[in-house]
Amino acid sequence: MDEATQRMIASKGGQAAHQKGTAHEFNSEEARRAGQKGGEAVSRDREHMAEIGRKGGESRQSANRLARQGKEEKH
Structure with a gap:
């Protein structure tokens, strides 16, 4: 039984x-x-926790990069 069917029944x-x-x-x-x-x-x-940490770091790094770009465009 696939996961979607199981969830529907539950x-x-x-x-x-x-x-x-x-x-x-x-x-x-x-x-x-x-x-x-x-x-x-x-x-x-x-391993799962390490993956979560990596994704969080990447997300934060990306957000910081976008914020810096926004500040540079205003000047």
Whole structure:
């Protein structure tokens, strides 16, 4: 089963649970803990984290370059 089909089926299940009143509603503490666990899981993948860092550096470098070009054109 492809990912899009799987997501569609899961979405329908979630909608049905909400309509039925049996869906779990996260409180802020549960949501915080879930986010923390997700962040911990992602950060274990060092290669992925390095890729994120590279992209951030490239983006920042590009933004700085564009800002400098804008200042030069005004003078």
